[in-house]
Amino acid sequence: MTGRTPPRSTAHELERYAGLFAQRTKVMKSSAMRDLMALTERDEVISLAGGMPDTSSFPADTYASLMARVADEACARALQYGPTEGFAAATRCIAEVMRAEGMEVDEGELLVTTGGQQVIDLVCKTLVDPGDVIVAEAPTYPGAVPTFCSYEADVVQIELDEDGMRVDALEETLDRLEREGRRPKFIYTIPNFQNPGGVTMSLPRRRRLVQVAAERELLVLEDNPYGLLRYEGDPLPTLYSMDGGQFVIYLGTFSKILSPGIRLGWAAAPRPVLQKMNLGKQAADLCSSSMTQLFVAEYFASGDWREYVDSLVEIYRGRRDAMLEALDAHFPREAAWTQPQGGLFIWATLPDYIDTTDLLARALSENVAFVPGRAAYLDGRGGSSMRLNFSGSDETAIREGVRRIGKVVAEQVGLYSTLTGAAPVQAPAAADAPRDAAGLAEVLELPRRGRRAGSGRPAEADR
Amino acid sequence: MSTVAVLQGGRSLERQVSLKSGARVEDALQRLGHTAVAIDVGADLVARLTDVAPDAVFVALHGRDGEDGTIQELLEVLGLRYTGSGVAACIRSWDKVLTKHLLREHGIPTPDFHAFSETAFRELGAAQALPAIERQLSFPLVVKPAAQGSALGIKFARAAADVPAAIVSAFSYDRKVLLERYVPGRDLAVSVVEREDGEPVALPVVEAVAEGRDFYDFEARYEIGRTRFVCPAELPEGVAERTQELAVQVYRALGCAGFARVDLMLREDGELFVLEANSVPGLTETSLLPQAADAAGISFDALVERILAIALERAAA
Numbered sequence: 001m002t003g004r005t006p007p008r009s010t011a012h013e014l015e016r017y018a019g020l021f022a023q024r025t026k027v028m029k030s031s032a033m034r035d036l037m038a039l040t041e042r043d044e045v046i047s048l049a050g051g052m053p054d055t056s057s058f059p060a061d062t063y064a065s066l067m068a069r070v071a072d073e074a075c076a077r078a079l080q081y082g083p084t085e086g087f088a089a090a091t092r093c094i095a096e097v098m099r100a101e102g103m104e105v106d107e108g109e110l111l112v113t114t115g116g117q118q119v120i121d122l123v124c125k126t127l128v129d130p131g132d133v134i135v136a137e138a139p140t141y142p143g144a145v146p147t148f149c150s151y152e153a154d155v156v157q158i159e160l161d162e163d164g165m166r167v168d169a170l171e172e173t174l175d176r177l178e179r180e181g182r183r184p185k186f187i188y189t190i191p192n193f194q195n196p197g198g199v200t201m202s203l204p205r206r207r208r209l210v211q212v213a214a215e216r217e218l219l220v221l222e223d224n225p226y227g228l229l230r231y232e233g234d235p236l237p238t239l240y241s242m243d244g245g246q247f248v249i250y251l252g253t254f255s256k257i258l259s260p261g262i263r264l265g266w267a268a269a270p271r272p273v274l275q276k277m278n279l280g281k282q283a284a285d286l287c288s289s290s291m292t293q294l295f296v297a298e299y300f301a302s303g304d305w306r307e308y309v310d311s312l313v314e315i316y317r318g319r320r321d322a323m324l325e326a327l328d329a330h331f332p333r334e335a336a337w338t339q340p341q342g343g344l345f346i347w348a349t350l351p352d353y354i355d356t357t358d359l360l361a362r363a364l365s366e367n368v369a370f371v372p373g374r375a376a377y378l379d380g381r382g383g384s385s386m387r388l389n390f391s392g393s394d395e396t397a398i399r400e401g402v403r404r405i406g407k408v409v410a411e412q413v414g415l416y417s418t419l420t421g422a423a424p425v426q427a428p429a430a431a432d433a434p435r436d437a438a439g440l441a442e443v444l445e446l447p448r449r450g451r452r453a454g455s456g457r458p459a460e461a462d463r
Numbered sequence: 464m465s466t467v468a469v470l471q472g473g474r475s476l477e478r479q480v481s482l483k484s485g486a487r488v489e490d491a492l493q494r495l496g497h498t499a500v501a502i503d504v505g506a507d508l509v510a511r512l513t514d515v516a517p518d519a520v521f522v523a524l525h526g527r528d529g530e531d532g533t534i535q536e537l538l539e540v541l542g543l544r545y546t547g548s549g550v551a552a553c554i555r556s557w558d559k560v561l562t563k564h565l566l567r568e569h570g571i572p573t574p575d576f577h578a579f580s581e582t583a584f585r586e587l588g589a590a591q592a593l594p595a596i597e598r599q600l601s602f603p604l605v606v607k608p609a610a611q612g613s614a615l616g617i618k619f620a621r622a623a624a625d626v627p628a629a630i631v632s633a634f635s636y637d638r639k640v641l642l643e644r645y646v647p648g649r650d651l652a653v654s655v656v657e658r659e660d661g662e663p664v665a666l667p668v669v670e671a672v673a674e675g676r677d678f679y680d681f682e683a684r685y686e687i688g689r690t691r692f693v694c695p696a697e698l699p700e701g702v703a704e705r706t707q708e709l710a711v712q713v714y715r716a717l718g719c720a721g722f723a724r725v726d727l728m729l730r731e732d733g734e735l736f737v738l739e740a741n742s743v744p745g746l747t748e749t750s751l752l753p754q755a756a757d758a759a760g761i762s763f764d765a766l767v768e769r770i771l772a773i774a775l776e777r778a779a780a
Contacts, residue, residue, distance in 0.1 A: 035479040353628035358616055361476055362635040412631050415581070419590045419627035
């Protein structure tokens, strides 16, 4: 016998519920992709699809002793509700992390949140009415897409190149929106090691973006989860530090420098915005976990938190290099990809006749997975691109995973050549052949919509 | 009351939908007083079945393995009674090319088509025949994998330049692709369920109605929330009856058992064309078969009970 409580269910009842669903629930991404993504979690699959940090490198005994200390010193507090804005013990740690990235913040301008994701949600909740414009990057963080959709925002995406968001294109778009009488509520950007693009916004663009925001009195949501995970080059100042807390809402998180399991992120924002976000957070969850905030406070008190970040940087640098080498060895000449200086992701773009959603189905039969590029767009673009994660698998798995993807890509490239009578497939580039720097611009030049064949029949309702 | 193993999940691309179908069937079986044992199909399937020794097996698997006859063959070997169609009917409906040939032989209308294996393109120069195929079928045409349960891999080619990419996509799912003439019209589905006496009966017709946007914009057309399902479909006088009769003909022609769903197109001039049949149609809250049954006054529990009763009456091999 199964233990499931039998729900009452008939089609009549479904219709009754359907009438109760909010309009925003109808704005959902294709279920075909969702169902495919669920398959990436099978044990035998090498998943380059996730965005997971390697928590296995955190010492179990450290975790145990920190938790024991929380229990010894603050058991009742840890088990109790906390203030909506977060414990001072936690905001002190946040200020320290921000200082490490060159930002001075008044602790009164901080809001502790349940992961960085909640900041995106609260910013939307605070600023966005249905139909309002959000300006985001193209491609954008796939996890922000459902959030934007659930607030029924009209998302306008601005192209990236190797220097991050094209601020000139942003200005043109803002002009156009102004002519149309539409004022964007905020500009969403991940300046460092963009997810999924892997590129970093240049200093001149950062300066200009901050100016644009000030000139036009527009808010910018700066999402910076990976800023400290830099494997080469010098850090660039955050938009928040350049703007002086006028128009930039800063999103930070402990997820990538400590643990995503503790679900702690934060926002730093102009006070009036922060106050509204605080009200939004009260409505959403009253406060973030007291237990994990006290855990973080103990962790910061117990030693140098930067040592663990440094150890992660070492691990991830090796994994990034392994992935770049494997891409060189196993991806065809026609493919191009970004060379991230940090973060967790590489964005690869294949010839435009390859549909990466379909390719994922083929790749899954080889037990390997990635995120199809369409997940990073709200307008159906990205069909020939993919996001590859290098933080969640070891170097051996990364090499093998990329080899398997390369194999199915080569198959499709070969087949396409056969079908079009084009030249035979070129051999993959030699591992040591340096990749053309000009290729980088190509990577983010995304497939044009008109040329692609449309996708087919209904999925979810059909079965 | 019986002990019923409910097979679900598995490795197919439709695993998620199958888990939903399976859970819903389990619930229904429990309410009906049976003992339901859920089995997520994997390497231990035979061991689990041997261990459970069920009176019957409810196949709630969609896609490869569950709909292509593989699981059914195994259940035959184990001498277990199971729901739905047998091995041969599964093979016939899983492979859309085979289905269409059989429909042709039975004089049942289906859109014109050509099908090719990957070998034909790679080794026999079939690509050179594409222009001739395109002339025969004319644009727009539909390119799909010969076998894939859900909508995955189905592309709509508006011009010759779209065809190679569409074929490459279709080959992501299967070693054989189908190029089919596009029939503009209304999207209909008819579920067929056997009565207690074994007579197949067509349930009310369901229509998938696309909401708004360019008719040819398939991407928009099949986004969730942009398609509405109407049951019973509002059809001109006599059309529903013709559609249902045709669905029963298809059911018989393929040799289906228990239940199945037939998908068709109603062309603007009133002609009907059969696209495909599904041997294990979805059983989730939003699936078409349960909706159609409900419109016919058959509750989900009654539907499950009937499907199970047919399986139990069928002699085990």
